[in-house]
Amino acid sequence: MIFIFRMAGLVAVFGMISLSHSSRSYDQPPQPVLDLPKAVRGESCVAPVEEMRRDHMDMLFHQRDETMYFGVRDARFSLIGCVSCHTQTDADGQFIPINAPGQFCQECHSYTAVKMDCFQCHAATPGQMAADR
Amino acid sequence: MTTSNPATHSRRAVLKKSAVLLAGLASGVKLVDLAMAATKLEATDQLVRWGMLVDVTRCADGCTDCVDACNTEHGLHGKGRPLTDAQYIRVVNLKDKSTGHTSSLPVMCQHCETAPCVDVCPTGASFRREDGVVLVDKHTCIGCRYCMLACPYKARSFIHENLTDQKPMTPRGKGTVESCNFCTHRVDRGGTPACVEACAEKGHKALVFGDLNDPGSELYRQLREKPSVQIREDLNLNTGVRYHGV
Numbered sequence: 001m002i003f004i005f006r007m008a009g010l011v012a013v014f015g016m017i018s019l020s021h022s023s024r025s026y027d028q029p030p031q032p033v034l035d036l037p038k039a040v041r042g043e044s045c046v047a048p049v050e051e052m053r054r055d056h057m058d059m060l061f062h063q064r065d066e067t068m069y070f071g072v073r074d075a076r077f078s079l080i081g082c083v084s085c086h087t088q089t090d091a092d093g094q095f096i097p098i099n100a101p102g103q104f105c106q107e108c109h110s111y112t113a114v115k116m117d118c119f120q121c122h123a124a125t126p127g128q129m130a131a132d133r
Numbered sequence: 134m135t136t137s138n139p140a141t142h143s144r145r146a147v148l149k150k151s152a153v154l155l156a157g158l159a160s161g162v163k164l165v166d167l168a169m170a171a172t173k174l175e176a177t178d179q180l181v182r183w184g185m186l187v188d189v190t191r192c193a194d195g196c197t198d199c200v201d202a203c204n205t206e207h208g209l210h211g212k213g214r215p216l217t218d219a220q221y222i223r224v225v226n227l228k229d230k231s232t233g234h235t236s237s238l239p240v241m242c243q244h245c246e247t248a249p250c251v252d253v254c255p256t257g258a259s260f261r262r263e264d265g266v267v268l269v270d271k272h273t274c275i276g277c278r279y280c281m282l283a284c285p286y287k288a289r290s291f292i293h294e295n296l297t298d299q300k301p302m303t304p305r306g307k308g309t310v311e312s313c314n315f316c317t318h319r320v321d322r323g324g325t326p327a328c329v330e331a332c333a334e335k336g337h338k339a340l341v342f343g344d345l346n347d348p349g350s351e352l353y354r355q356l357r358e359k360p361s362v363q364i365r366e367d368l369n370l371n372t373g374v375r376y377h378g379v
Contacts, residue, residue, distance in 0.1 A: 071321040080301050121306030123299045
């Protein structure tokens with residue numbers, strides 16, 4: 001009797017898995033539903049959106065070592081570059097930190113549940129030196 | 134470190150040839166990439182060694198212009214706790230007990246050639262750039278503070294508390310060690326450190342910054358003309374910061 005119940009349970013579980021498989025299409029990867037603030041400065045991003053979404057962490061990781069060890073400044077990729085284009089201003093014209101809830105970096109990172117440590121140390125607003133980065 | 138790296142030069146030559154070859158063929162993006170590659174190779178030249186001369190005879194007692202400029206540049210806000218507040222430059226007052234003569238001098242990271250902080254760092258976070266600037270890679274620093282113990286100049290500070298409002302060019306965070314970085318963000322673009330600029334602007338001209346290896350530099354000329362010393366010269370660290378009139 002117990003055996004029959006177990007079998008029935010297994011069948012139910014497999015049924016649910018196959019149902020969930022059939023209900024999802026794998027032709028298109030799932031698209032995040034995000035309300036990302038538009039960049040307010042700069043004409044275009046340093047790379048296409050798809051590339052940025054996939055590789056921005058590697059670009060930043062690579063560039064940070066180039067800058068720190070070899071003194072390469074004003075390169076194509078930089079965290080200061082991200083911050084200077086993508087920070088928004090509030091009604092008083094003050095910069096909103098880019099890692100604040102709903103802001104450019106944080107919105108995506110909340111969606112993907114990836115903790116972002118950059119702004120524990122790095123400035124989250126352009127600051128006074130953004131102009132001559 | 135005084136000899137140029139043949140590999141670097143051959144890479145540079147290859148890049149230049151590639152640039153010529155590709156000029157007629159490649160798209161603009163390719164050329165931009167090549168130009169950036171060339172920038173990287175020349176960014177920190179091995180022949181450069183940044184250094185500083187402090188003319189203590191021009192340092193007035195109680196003057197803190199360099200310290201103030203440094204604090205502003207790097208966003209160092211003291212919390213009224215002199216023992217633990219971050220300091221990149223420390224003013225040291227000396228008194229000759231036999232004569233009563235006093236002098237006051239700024240002491241910062243001396244950017245040693247054989248830096249004890251680099252030697253003792255267990256993670257490789259303390260490192261010396263090819264142009265002689267000693268830095269902390271804060272991504273790798275675990276905050277053990279061995280370097281602070283090893284440094285004979287008390288040049289390094291530890292960040293004990295969470296910080297906000299850091300300067301874009303000076304990332305600083307709790308649990309890491311930091312010290313004078315010779316304002317690399319300025320120097321990499323051909324500028325001078327904030328302290329040197331402030332000292333000159335106020336008319337003291339006690340600080341001279343430049344390339345220790347460049348015979349044409351003002352620093353080189355002054356070091357040639359004036360007698361100068363390294364602090365704790367007995368340790369044979371070959372410091373990048375020299376003092377005149379101590």
